[in-house]
Amino acid sequence: MSQTAIKTDWDFPAFAGEGHHEVGFIRTYIFSTDHKMIAKQFLAMSLIFLALGGTLALLMRWQLAFPGQPLPGGGIFPDTMAPGGIILPEFYNSLVTMHGTFMIFFAIMPLLVGVFGNLLIPLQIGAGDMAFPKLNMLSFWLAVPAGFMMLASFFVEGGAAGAGWTAYAPLSADGEFTGVYLGQQLWLGSLFILGFSSIAGAVNYITTVINMRAPGMTWFRLPLTIWALFVTAILVLLAIPILAGALIMLLTDQTLGTAFFLPAEGGEPLLWQHLFWFFGHPEVYILILPAFGIVSEILANGARKPIFGYFAMVLAIIAIAFLGWIVWGHHMFMSGMNPLLGTTFMFTTMVIAVPSAIKVFNWLGTLWKGNIHFTVPFLHAAAFVSLFIIGGLSGIFMASTPVDIHIHDTYFIVAHLHYVLFGGSLFAIFAGITYWYPKMFGRLMNTTWNRIHFVGSFIFYNLAFFPMHGLGLEGMMRRLYDPTQYGWLAELQPWNVFITYAVFALIAFQVIFFLNFIISMWRGEDAGPNPWRANSLEWSIPSPPPHGNFERIPVVHRGAYEYSAPGWDEDFVLQNEPPSEEAVQ
């Protein structure tokens, strides 16, 4: 083939050996183009925002459990937020909005896509770096100012955006309705900039996976993490621009006086919902597909068995990604949508249960009769499967229009989305961080503290979020400022107090994780190249991998899941291990 004949303008040294040189502190740690360093930068950034989002959740929980009582230490808030430590309704709106926004756009999404995409794609496909390292750096350095812009909106006049993370028009379209002017505009601008960051990342991931796989790394030898990240990158690429267009229209409605979403001027508020959810539902899968990949990888490793139904897993990922584009209306059953359209969306939504169930059964099939090693990543991955089943089943409740009419915008939804986003995505993120921590930092995290963190998180997570299903069925509204103002909810107030205590405990256990994460960088045991005895290419090189990753281009001989294959001394075999004479019968 003649594709090597064309040299591009910005050729880069593809593999180490050529082009390895010492670079200064700034190029190594700040403006780095090395994908592993960018992954670590994303990790640091998103863990900080994760902690911030958790803090906002704590403030909300205090208000829900003890409405009208001063927050301990709440005196530090200015009078526009919480005079005398009592959270104002407007500030509560901002808390709800910013908790959702930070967690979705600045914690979960960069953790899954930014961290694991950057870290794993070149390592697992056998490439020296991303296709466009400078674009990759730009991607990170657009995400940081976007985060600061979002954070800054708390401190401007009128406070941070308060129209919910979905920013439904017309509530969000005119500052008169929420009392938030500049805050909402900063929210829109910040997400717009973050969109550029995401698209830059997606272009990079897609090009890298298509073009830079090592020889022998065929599509169906790719680890499932790469499949999941590749499909996710396509979703990011195609969904984020829709949001960008909608954000621009909302911004011009606020600033230039256009009429897109303002019914008084002839606009259509429902158009915002359609645009937002046409982006928003693929976004939901952006937040879960990489978790599927991570969990598949870790479950097979823990069970020492090949992943059950690799091909079906790949097809299920693709099917979920495609179906994700034709179900957005299920967020809008209560919007007065055309009932025929609503029924169509109900049907397509329920169809998604099929590929999701394929994945769950294949995970169970992977565990079946496995020689299970209960490592910390495995525990988190197994927890992911169980919690995702609960979240997935409650999702089917809501997909059904008649049921949704009862539970729409109640705490049932809050319970569901936390079961898939916290119980699903975040447990998979913990699994991924504990699994690849040795590869990132060359040291192991402390297993004992990690186990304590897992057990505490699992118990208090369920204690915090499971009762919300009940509260929702009893009619407690999502985004409600003070539940005690309604008689039927005041009777249930002990449940809110209980949930708040569970959340306090849940967050306390996360502190253990953060401390373990930081201390293990210096005090952890030396990891060695392959602490989990795994197969994929990143485990064939030192931890942490050198600049340029591979000394020579690895040649791949097999898929990523050949655990306990007959004919080998060990119960794993690296993808680039040449076939042995005995193994080939």
Next chain:
Amino acid sequence: MQNVDHAPPPYMMIWGVLAVLMFAKVGVSLIGMPQWLSIALLIMISLLSALLVALYYMHLKFEPKKLWILAAVPIPLVIIFLLFVMQDFGGGP
């Protein structure tokens, strides 16, 4: 792989065709035929022009078929979005 295996595309001819199609569209629009017919014709002509630009100017005709598949990915999504949302806004007030 544009360096060898095909003759240079007829760039000037495509340009002529595009210009003719463009003026044909203006004609269709101003001639005053039934609205449904003019809309159908206009959409067909502009899709044809867009296809010519993609195939010849963007060299899609000479690219591997895998790139065609990649380039076609957004098309069903665009159609789905427009069809579904128009269902929700039938008619007008």
Next chain:
Amino acid sequence: MTTATATRPEPGFGVYNLKLGMWVFLLSEVMFFTSLIGAYIILRFAHPEQFAAPGEVLNVPLTAVNTFILICSSVTMVKAFAAVEKDDQRGLQLWLVATIILGSTFVGVQIYEYIHLFADGFVPNAAEYSAGGGPLYGSTFYLMTGFHGLHVSIGVLALIWVLIRSMRGAYSPERLGGVEIMGLYWHFVDLVWIVLFTIVYLI
């Protein structure tokens, strides 16, 4: 037999990274314009009374000429690429200059058109709108043509950058990625305008 797996052809699409990356990026641009044009189509479908018949408010002949200019700029761009394929440096630079001039003319005509429309009360601000149709017409018109114009302007700046690089001898038949992806972007912007011109001005 053991080497059978190792001697597979190289993976990939057979399209070099830069070009593949540009194609992938253009897919996201398709979706971006889908949201803008889609909003227009849907609003017009929902509120036909807010929009005017072709030629009533907008200046179709002027924009037809402008469309022709943009189509010409596409052919000059592709000629620049054909020149660099033959290592014709002078041809490359001349065609690039022609493309820059045509692209800037397009933006200039569009600004001229905006000024006249503003004078007629055709403005994005709904409260001050006083032309034919209704405020949604102004809002959607400036949104779509404005963002297309922004893309053309960015394209002109990028073309100037490519021209400067070509004067430094950066391109040759072996190294023409920069010219080719510039062309892809430029033709894509042209393609969007062909669709935009039809549905905004002619339907």
